Structures are given as C-alpha cells and as structure tokens.
Amino acid sequence: MTEAIAAEGLVKRFGKVTALDGLDLRVRTGEVHGFLGPNGAGKTTAIRILLGLMRRDGGSVRLLDGDPWAEATRLHKRLAYVPGDVTFWPTLTGGEVIDLLGRLRGGLDPRRRDDLIERFQLDPRKKGRTYSKGNRQKVALIAALASDVELLLLDEPTSGLDPLMEEVFREVIQQEKSRGDRTVLLSSHILAEVEALCDRLTIIRDGRSVETGTLDDLRHLTRTTIRAELTGPIDGLGTISGVHDLTTADGRVAFDVDADALEPALRTLVTAGVRSLVSQPPSLEELFLRHYTGSER
Amino acid sequence: MTGTGSLLRLILRRDRVVLPLWVLLLGLLPQVYLASFQSVFATDADRLEYARVSASNAGFAGLYGRLSGDSLGELVVWRAGFVPVMIGLAALLTVIRHTRAEEEAGRSDLIRATVVGRWAQPAAALLATTLGCLVLGLIVTASMIVAGEPAEGSVAFGALFTLSGWLFAGVAAIAAQLTSGARGARMIAVLVLGVSYVLRVGGDISAVGDGRLDWLAWLSPLGWVQKISPYGADDWAPAALALLAVVVTVAVGGHLLTRRDLAAGLLAARPGPPRAGAGLSSPLGLAWRLHRGLLAGWVAGFAALGLVFGGVGTSMAQIAEDSRSVSDVFNKLGGAGTVTDAYFATTAGICGLVVSIYAIQAALRIRDEEQNGHAELVLSAAVGRASWAAGHLLFALLGPAVAMVAEGALAGATFGDVGPVLAASTAQLPAVWVLGAVAVLLIGVLPRFSAAAWGAVAVCLLLLLVGPLLELPRWVLDASPFTHVPQLPAASFTAVPEIVLILIATALAAAGLAGLRRRDVPA
Ligand SMILES: Nc1ncnc2c1ncn2[C@@H]1O[C@H](COP(=O)(O)OP(=O)(O)OP(=O)(O)O)[C@@H](O)[C@H]1O
Numbered sequence: 001m002t003e004a005i006a007a008e009g010l011v012k013r014f015g016k017v018t019a020l021d022g023l024d025l026r027v028r029t030g031e032v033h034g035f036l037g038p039n040g041a042g043k044t045t046a047i048r049i050l051l052g053l054m055r056r057d058g059g060s061v062r063l064l065d066g067d068p069w070a071e072a073t074r075l076h077k078r079l080a081y082v083p084g085d086v087t088f089w090p091t092l093t094g095g096e097v098i099d100l101l102g103r104l105r106g107g108l109d110p111r112r113r114d115d116l117i118e119r120f121q122l123d124p125r126k127k128g129r130t131y132s133k134g135n136r137q138k139v140a141l142i143a144a145l146a147s148d149v150e151l152l153l154l155d156e157p158t159s160g161l162d163p164l165m166e167e168v169f170r171e172v173i174q175q176e177k178s179r180g181d182r183t184v185l186l187s188s189h190i191l192a193e194v195e196a197l198c199d200r201l202t203i204i205r206d207g208r209s210v211e212t213g214t215l216d217d218l219r220h221l222t223r224t225t226i227r228a229e230l231t232g233p234i235d236g237l238g239t240i241s242g243v244h245d246l247t248t249a250d251g252r253v254a255f256d257v258d259a260d261a262l263e264p265a266l267r268t269l270v271t272a273g274v275r276s277l278v279s280q281p282p283s284l285e286e287l288f289l290r291h292y293t294g295s296e297r
Numbered sequence: 298m299t300g301t302g303s304l305l306r307l308i309l310r311r312d313r314v315v316l317p318l319w320v321l322l323l324g325l326l327p328q329v330y331l332a333s334f335q336s337v338f339a340t341d342a343d344r345l346e347y348a349r350v351s352a353s354n355a356g357f358a359g360l361y362g363r364l365s366g367d368s369l370g371e372l373v374v375w376r377a378g379f380v381p382v383m384i385g386l387a388a389l390l391t392v393i394r395h396t397r398a399e400e401e402a403g404r405s406d407l408i409r410a411t412v413v414g415r416w417a418q419p420a421a422a423l424l425a426t427t428l429g430c431l432v433l434g435l436i437v438t439a440s441m442i443v444a445g446e447p448a449e450g451s452v453a454f455g456a457l458f459t460l461s462g463w464l465f466a467g468v469a470a471i472a473a474q475l476t477s478g479a480r481g482a483r484m485i486a487v488l489v490l491g492v493s494y495v496l497r498v499g500g501d502i503s504a505v506g507d508g509r510l511d512w513l514a515w516l517s518p519l520g521w522v523q524k525i526s527p528y529g530a531d532d533w534a535p536a537a538l539a540l541l542a543v544v545v546t547v548a549v550g551g552h553l554l555t556r557r558d559l560a561a562g563l564l565a566a567r568p569g570p571p572r573a574g575a576g577l578s579s580p581l582g583l584a585w586r587l588h589r590g591l592l593a594g595w596v597a598g599f600a601a602l603g604l605v606f607g608g609v610g611t612s613m614a615q616i617a618e619d620s621r622s623v624s625d626v627f628n629k630l631g632g633a634g635t636v637t638d639a640y641f642a643t644t645a646g647i648c649g650l651v652v653s654i655y656a657i658q659a660a661l662r663i664r665d666e667e668q669n670g671h672a673e674l675v676l677s678a679a680v681g682r683a684s685w686a687a688g689h690l691l692f693a694l695l696g697p698a699v700a701m702v703a704e705g706a707l708a709g710a711t712f713g714d715v716g717p718v719l720a721a722s723t724a725q726l727p728a729v730w731v732l733g734a735v736a737v738l739l740i741g742v743l744p745r746f747s748a749a750a751w752g753a754v755a756v757c758l759l760l761l762l763v764g765p766l767l768e769l770p771r772w773v774l775d776a777s778p779f780t781h782v783p784q785l786p787a788a789s790f791t792a793v794p795e796i797v798l799i800l801i802a803t804a805l806a807a808a809g810l811a812g813l814r815r816r817d818v819p820a
C-alpha cells in the first residue's frame with residue numbers, strides 16, 4: 001500500500017516553544033485519516049509543514065511523491081487545503097474566491113462547484129467581510145472540494161458549521177471516500193465526525209504522536225467497565241494484573257479491566273457465581289480523554 | 298461609557314512609542330524654524346525684507362499659507378504652515394487604528410463582550426488622540442514663550458496645532474462609522490484632509506492675487522485654524538468655529554455608532570458577481586484587485602497636486618519678475634537657480650517623499666496578507682512565494698511611478714513647459730524605490746519589524762523639512778536617498794546617483810525576496 005503522507009520524527013521549534021517534538025504521521029493513499037489532539041498539540045503546525053509553508057527543524061517528510069518544502073508549487077497542483085481559521089479579501093465575493101483558488105490550483109470542475117454551492121446553500125454573491133464564520137468556512141470547503149485533487153488537507157473544516165451543514169460535509173466526504181483515489185487528512189475536535197468518516201487516525205499530544213491505528217485498534221487499548229452482583233464470595237480478582245479501581249461491597253463488585261485481562265477476570269467472576277452483570281465498552285470520549293488529559297499545554 | 302478609562306490606558310500602552318514620538322517631533326518643529334530664522338536674519342531689516350517678499354509670493358502662499366505680518370512669531374507660524382496637515386494625518390490615523398481597525402480585527406467583540414459600554418472604544422480612542430494633540434499644543438505654547446515670544450500669540454499658536462488635530466480626529470470619528478473596513482475609513486478621512494488642504498491652498502493663492510477666491514479657505518478646516526493668525530490678529534473667532542466643528546463631528550460620529558451593528562458599516566457592502574472574471578486567475582490578477590483602489594486614489598490625488606503645483610508655478614513666474622530679492626531668499630534656504638526651477642525642484646522632492654508612503658503601503662500589503670491569513674490560502678495553491686510577492690511588489694514599484702508621472706505631467710502642462718517638470722518628478726523615483734525596497738527587505742528578513750519601514754520615511758521627511766535650515770552635517774543628510782537624486786530642473790541631470798540608487802533598491806528587494814522564500818509563512 002502506498003502512502004500519501006509519510007512524516008517521521010518531525011521537529012518544529014518557535015523560539016523556545018517546541019511545537020512538534022518528533023511527530024510521526026503516516027497516511028495511506030485513499031484513506032480518510034483523522035488527526036486529533038488537544039488545543040496547541042501541533043496539528044496546524046504539522047499541516048503547515050506538509051504544505052511547505054513552514055520549514056521543519058528536524059525529521060523527514062514526504063508528501064505524495066515529493067519534498068513539501070522544496071517542491072511546494074509542483075505538489076500543490078495535486079492537493080487542496082482548508083485552513084482552520086478562514087478569512088477572505090473584503091472586496092472579493094465568495095464565488096470569486098472559489099474560482100480564484102481553483103484556478104490557482106490548476107482548475108476546478110464548474111459543475112461540481114455549482115453542485116456544492118447548492119448543497120452547502122452558499123450565497124456566492126456576498127463580499128468577504130459580510131460572511132459569517134460558518135459561511136467563510138463553506139467557501140473554503142467548496143473551493144477545496146470542487147478541485148480535482150488527490151489529497152485534501154482539512155484543518156478543523158467544520159468548525160462553525162451548523163449541524164445541517166456538518167451533515168452535508170459528511171455526505172460529501174463519504175462520496176469522496178467511495179471514489180477510492182482521494183486521500184483526506186482531517187484534523188478535528190468533533191469525535192462523532194471522526195467516528196463517522198475516518199478509516200484510521202493519529203492522536204498527537206505535545207507535538208508527539210501518542211496513538212495511531214483504526215478506531216477498533218484504539219478501542220482495544222482501553223478498558224472495559226464491569227459491574228456485577230455475585231452469589232458467593234469472590235477471591236483473587238485484585239491480584240490479576242490489568243484489573244483497576246476494584247471496589248467490593250455486600251456481594252457487588254465494580255472494576256475497570258484492560259482488554260487482555262478481560263478473560264481471566266470474567267473466569268474469576270463465573271467461579272464466584274454471577275447473579276447479574278453489566279459491561280460497558282470504552283466510549284470514544286473516554287478514549288480521547290485518557291489521551292488528552294495530562295497534556296502539558 | 299463604562300470601561301473608557303481602562304481602554305484609554307490600553308491604548309496609551311500600545312501607542313507608548315508612536316504617540317509621544319509624533320507629539321514631540323511635531324510640537325518641537327516650530328523651534329527649528331525659529332532657530333533657523335534667527336540665524337538667517339542678521340538684522341531686523343533682513344527679516345522685514347524677507348517678510349515683504351514672501352507675503353506677496355503666491356508660491357509660498359500655496360505651500361505654507363498666507364503670511365499676514367512680519368514679526369518673527371508670524372514668520373514661524375507661516376513657515377510651519379504644513380505642520381497642521383501632518384498633525385491632522387497623525388490624529389485621524391490614531392483614531393481609526395483604535396476604532397475601526399480594532400473592530401475589523403475582531404478584538405472589539407472580545408472587549409465589548411466584557412463590561413465595557415458601547416461608546417467606550419471610540420471614546421477612549423478620541424480621548425487618547427485629543428490628549429496627544431493637547432500636549433502637542435502645550436509644547437508649542439510653552440517652548441515659544443520660553444523662546445521669548447509674546448504669550449497670547451504663543452497660546453494661539455498652540456491652539457492652532459491642537460485644533461488641527463482635534464478637527465481631523467472628529468473627521469475620523471465619522472469616517473470610522475461609514476465603512477465596514479479600516480482601509481476604507483482611512484481613505485475617506487485622508488480624502489477630507491487632502492480636499493481641505495487643496496481648498497486652503499486655492500484660497501491663499503487667490504488672496505495674494507486678485508482675492509476673488511478668498512472664500513475657498515473658509516470651506517477648509519485647515520483654513521479656519523490658519524485664520525487664528527497667532528502673533529498677529531490672535532483672532533479667537535475662527536478657533537471657536539473650529540471647536541464647534543469638533544463637537545459636531547464627534548456628536549455625529551457617536552450618533553452614527555448607535556445606528557449600526559458592530560463590524561458593519563453604514564455604507565453597506567453591495568453584493569458582487571457570483572463568478573470570477575477571466576482576469577482573476579493569477580497572483581497578479583489578485584494583486585490588481587487588491588491594489589487598484591489604492592492606486593486610483595493616489596494617482597487622482599497626485600494629478601490634483603500636479604494641477605495645483607503647476608498653477609502656483611505660473612503665478613510665481615510672474616511675481617518673480619517684480620522682485621529680484623526673492624531669488625536671494627531662496628538661495629539662503631538651500632535652493633539654487635531661478636525661482637521657478639527651485640520651486641519645481643522642491644515640489645518634486647516633496648512629491649517623491651509623499652509617494653514613498655504609497656510605495657511602503659503597497660509593499661507592506663505583503664505582510665498584511667500574511668498576517669490576516671490570506672497568504673496561507675494563496676500559497677497552499679500552486680503559487681510560489683516569489684510570484685505571490687511579485688504581484689504586490691509590482692504595485693509598490695510601478696504605482697508610485699504612475700502617480701509621479703501624473704503629477705509631473707499635469708504640473709508641467711499647467712505651467713506650460715512639460716519636459717523639465719516631468720523630468721524633475723520622475724528623477725525622484727529611484728529614491729522612492731529604495732524606500733519601498735527597505736520595506737521588502739524588512740518583510741523578508743525581519744518580518745516582525747516590517748512597520749519600521751515607516752521610520753525610514755519619517756527620517757527622510759524630517760531631513761527634508763529641517764535639514765537645510767539646520768545645516769546638519771553632510772553624512773546625516775546623505776542618509777536620505779532623496780539627498781542624492783538630481784534636483785531637476787534647478788540642477789542638471791546626473792546618471793550615476795540614479796543608477797546607484799536603482800542598484801541599491803534592487804539589492805535590498807532581492808535580499809528581501811530571498812529571505813521571504815526561506816522563512817516560515819506566517820512568521
Ligand atoms: N507562529 C508561531 N509562533 C510561535 N508559536 C507558535 C506559532 N504557531 C504555533 N505556535 C505554538 O505551537 C504550538 C502548536 O500550535 P498549533 O497551532 O499547531 O496547535 P493545534 O494542534 O493546531 O491547536 P488547536 O487545536 O487549538 O488548533 C502551540 O503551543 C502554539 O502556541
């Protein structure tokens with residue numbers, strides 16, 4: 001399988017601040033890759049390096065088949081970018097911005113442009129300053145999605161979109177995905193969006209990747225919560241490594257358990273005799289909270 | 298108006314360098330003229346002769362205003378006749394910077410969401426500016442009294458300067474409510490200032506001649522303050538008129554504020570085309586869209602200036618016939634050659650310096666685009682750094698050329714001799730380009746200090762205003778590129794300094810572009 005993005009050990013410093021501290025990021029061609037991390041983790045900085053806007057201080061990076069810094073102009077014909085905080089020229093209309101950005105990238109599909117404008121319910125005649133935050137975001141999204149490119153770099157593209165438009169965005173990305181040849185790097189804080197769209201994801205914190213894999217892979221890494229009512233006395237549960245936060249009180253037990261300790265823990269319960277049992281799979285929120293908390297920034 | 302006090306402190310903190318700088322420099326400028334006159338006029342007779350000649354000179358009247366008497370104080374007020382324009386400019390820029398520009402940057406939302414009242418932001422901006430102008434006037438009054446000038450005249454002189462600032466702070470207070478962007482507000486306010494200046498010039502030139510257009514000066518706020526006539530009539534009626542105008546403009550600005558939403562303007566932005574025209578498909582096409590308004594404004598302004606300067610030149614030529622001693626006066630003030638040659642050399646020099654403001658403004662657009670996130674969008678497309686910057690650079694270099702040619706050609710045509718006057722204006726361009734290139738260098742190499750390019754213009758302007766009078770050492774004067782361009786038509790053309798200046802400008806710009814290609818965007 002080929003890789004659209006392969007970054008290894010990326011380092012970026014701003015004076016004393018180390019924004020990226022050995023970031024690894026691998027995005028396979030044709031996949032939608034989620035890029036998550038708490039505020040200030042370094043997502044935007046990483047994307048700017050991928051765009052050749054910023055120069056890395058260490059590590060290696062390949063984008064499509066080139067060096068994003070040295071061959072920026074050539075590579076940019078094949079990608080489109082939606083920044084997290086979009087602002088436009090006050091004297092240009094949204095329609096003009098869409099056309100301009102498309103042409104600067106090397107052309108856009110006019111039918112697709114009109115179709116997207118309709119789906120996102122954008123008024124392309126307004127001038128830059130009079131658009132709301134969400135509508136500015138739509139302009140950038142339409143400009144990017146209407147271009148026939150291999151790679152989309154989206155930095156929190158739905159921030160400011162209302163739920164209806166957010167739904168349209170998901171539909172459009174799903175369609176892109178089904179084409180199979182478009183790669184999307186999607187930085188986002190919206191877990192439901194990531195869950196709905198992404199094949200694989202990378203979580204970064206303090207400029208370093210802390211997890212990468214499919215959602216199932218990541219779920220596997222977290223703990224299941226178990227609550228049970230027992231018929232007899234229980235013994236030995238506390239000694240199993242992988243069982244955490246165990247509480248027992250008049251025939252009831254509650255604990256969290258790592259995925260690989262689930263089997264011995266359940267055997268112990270069954271041996272004691274189970275009257276009722278509730279098991280709670282790890283939620284995505286918990287998964288992220290575990291990775292996000294303890295961030296130094 | 299809750300919160301005005303803390304916002305005022307915030308403004309004074311942010312402007313702690315710029316505000317004292319212009320207040321002090323402009324406030325002390327009269328002392329420079331006073332000192333130079335004291336050294337030039339060995340006897341009272343010298344001074345009386347100079348005053349007699351100057352008073353009847355339409356050219357002088359145009360540049361500095363009308364000279365009404367022959368005391369030393371009146372001569373200083375008259376010679377500082379352009380300073381009120383500069384104070385007005387500083388005041389209006391300060392007000393807009395802390396009102397409309399703040400709103401545009403979205404910081405006002407944050408501030409107004411706190412316990413700050415609706416009027417607090419404009420009130421604080423106006424307070425800071427009016428305080429600055431008041432201090433400026435007090436500096437003038439105090440320093441003139443200390444120098445031994447009559448007290449009442451010195452107070453009137455200070456009031457003249459203070460009111461000039463207040464008037465245009467008021468104009469800015471209205472302009473800031475009209476448009477939805479700082480750029481547009483600035484343009485409206487500067488336009489009012491420019492029209493005021495031209496009306497005053499027209500009235501004063503006419504006053505020297507047949508006096509039929511005298512009333513023009515009464516249409517201009519700059520005319521009102523000038524009619525205070527410090528050290529002469531010390532007339533407080535025009536001062537009261539000016540003060541009334543300040544109150545009215547501020548009140549109108551406040552009223553307009555209640556009639557619009559935050560970040561909106563009263564002149565609503567109209568919808569535009571839903572599709573881009575064929576021209577909007579390259580970095581250059583984008584640069585044209587972004588720069589054309591500014592270019593049109595500068596070219597129109599310079600064309601008008603050319604007409605005024607040409608007209609003044611014509612009347613000068615006639616008056617010079619009457620009195621031989623005008624030439625002596627000019628020689629003493631650093632000029633050379635015949636009266637009109639020296640005059641056009643001076644106007645070309647002034648235009649060159651003023652148009653450098655445009656060159657730097659256009660070049661700094663590169664930095665603006667970077668800071669407000671537009672550059673990131675353009676550079677994420679298949680556009681190289683060099684071609685992105687080149688689009689803006691083209692306007693920074695050629696825009697001033699178009700403006701200067703318009704000014705020179707129209708001044709020459711009005712005067713009746715296009716060639717030499719046009720040549721005088723175009724000869725300034727290499728120096729203009731050097732200043733523009735300084736901005737490019739800063740943007741590329743020291744992006745955080747890009748605004749320091751304004752300092753370069755300020756230094757050149759000061760050297761032009763006071764350099765020859767102060768008899769500063771050679772090397773200080775040489776720091777300004779404008780010292781090196783041939784002073785056509787008073788001096789003959791020399792190619793070497795022009796070529797050297799062009800080479801310097803090219804080297805600076807190339808270094809800036811190289812820096813820009815190697816650094817982070819945004820940085
Ligand atoms: N131009 C810059 N100069 C100095 N520091 C910077 C610059 N850009 C980013 N940083 C710092 O680098 C770190 C990473 O910032 P970045 O914007 O990449 O985070 P992010 O993951 O995109 O955060 P968010 O989720 O809030 O968008 C932060 O500590 C930030 O303050």
Ligand SMILES: [Mg+2]
Pocket residue numbers: 043044045084155
């Ligand atoms: Mg970010």
